[in-house]
Amino acid sequence: MSERLKGKIALVTGGSRGIGAAVATRFAREGAHVAITYAGNKEAAEKTVSAIEAEGVKGIAIRADASDPGASARAVNETVTALGGLDILVHNAGIADFAPIGEGDFEGFRRQFSINVDGVFAGTQAAANKINDGGRIIVISSVNAHSMPVTGGAVYSATKAAATALVRGWARDLGSRNILVNAIQPGPVDTDLNPADGGFAEVLTPMTALKRYGKPEEIASLAAFLASDEASYITGAAIDIDGGMTV
Numbered sequence: 133m134s135e136r137l138k139g140k141i142a143l144v145t146g147g148s149r150g151i152g153a154a155v156a157t158r159f160a161r162e163g164a165h166v167a168i169t170y171a172g173n174k175e176a177a178e179k180t181v182s183a184i185e186a187e188g189v190k191g192i193a194i195r196a197d198a199s200d201p202g203a204s205a206r207a208v209n210e211t212v213t214a215l216g217g218l219d220i221l222v223h224n225a226g227i228a229d230f231a232p233i234g235e236g237d238f239e240g241f242r243r244q245f246s247i248n249v250d251g252v253f254a255g256t257q258a259a260a261n262k263i264n265d266g267g268r269i270i271v272i273s274s275v276n277a278h279s280m281p282v283t284g285g286a287v288y289s290a291t292k293a294a295a296t297a298l299v300r301g302w303a304r305d306l307g308s309r310n311i312l313v314n315a316i317q318p319g320p321v322d323t324d325l326n327p328a329d330g331g332f333a334e335v336l337t338p339m340t341a342l343k344r345y346g347k348p349e350e351i352a353s354l355a356a357f358l359a360s361d362e363a364s365y366i367t368g369a370a371i372d373i374d375g376g377m378t379v
């Protein structure tokens with residue numbers, strides 16, 4: 133494995149499980165010191181920190197509910213204090229609650245927005261003046277930002293469309309400091325949120341050109357590329373990584 137991120141300092145939200153854990157571990161393997169946030173699963177967060185430290189870099193876990201703007205800002209500040217700066221911010225924490233219109237309620241609508249969008253805004257707002265010039269902000273959005281193949285996903289889809297839209301504006305806001313801001317839009321990825329043998333799999337798997345779910349490590353591979361110098365002319369982009377599901 134190359135050391136493209138040697139000496140960089142990263143914060144990955146929702147790094148205790150799934151895609152976030154894979155991104156955090158991959159960044160560590162490429163030489164970055166990595167802070168992660170989690171919502172409540174301390175044991176899983178500690179496991180990710182152990183995997184980070186096993187790569188010979190520093191790792192910390194911060195409990196920070198993405199729906200709380202103060203907690204998102206604190207996570208940024210704690211990272212800067214504990215690890216000595218910030219070069220890469222990955223907004224990965226997210227939930228997916230599916231309910232057809234008429235069944236879901238307003239509270240559920242607000243909750244999904246507060247985690248998937250408010251958390252992204254609050255964290256970036258806190259990081260904007262702290263992240264080093266030449267830094268990276270990566271939002272784990274979803275192909276559902278532009279496509280919704282099943283019922284009940286309107287609100288999730290709207291949160292991801294909003295997250296991707298923020299990226300475009302922030303790429304303009306931060307471009308003069310050479311801070312690159314991009315969205316990764318995964319298709320189905322095998323995690324607790326969307327297991328490859330779970331409820332959605334029967335519908336989604338055949339829709340992919342590759343006839344399989346993605347692995348968290350495959351998303352982490354794209355995140356590591358976007359975080360590296362190799363991606364130096366990519367900003368404001370929304371990149372689908374979906375095994376050909378939406379072609």
Ligand SMILES: NC(=O)c1ccc[n+]([C@@H]2O[C@H](COP(=O)([O-])OP(=O)(O)OC[C@H]3O[C@@H](n4cnc5c(N)ncnc54)[C@H](OP(=O)(O)O)[C@@H]3O)[C@@H](O)[C@H]2O)c1
Pocket residue numbers: 145146147148149150151152169170171172173174176196197198199224225226227228247272273274275317318319320321322323324325326
């Ligand atoms: N899996 C897919 O098919 C798929 C596809 C497209 C996009 N995505 C996106 O990828 C991201 C990660 O999804 P995943 O599949 O890896 O999910 P996951 O396996 O359910 O893991 C979610 C992670 O986010 C954290 N989290 C959840 N709610 C949080 C909150 N309120 N505040 C802070 N952290 C919170 C969890 O922490 P705890 O461990 O403490 O609960 C966990 O670390 C999400 O944004 C999701 O929308 C996933």
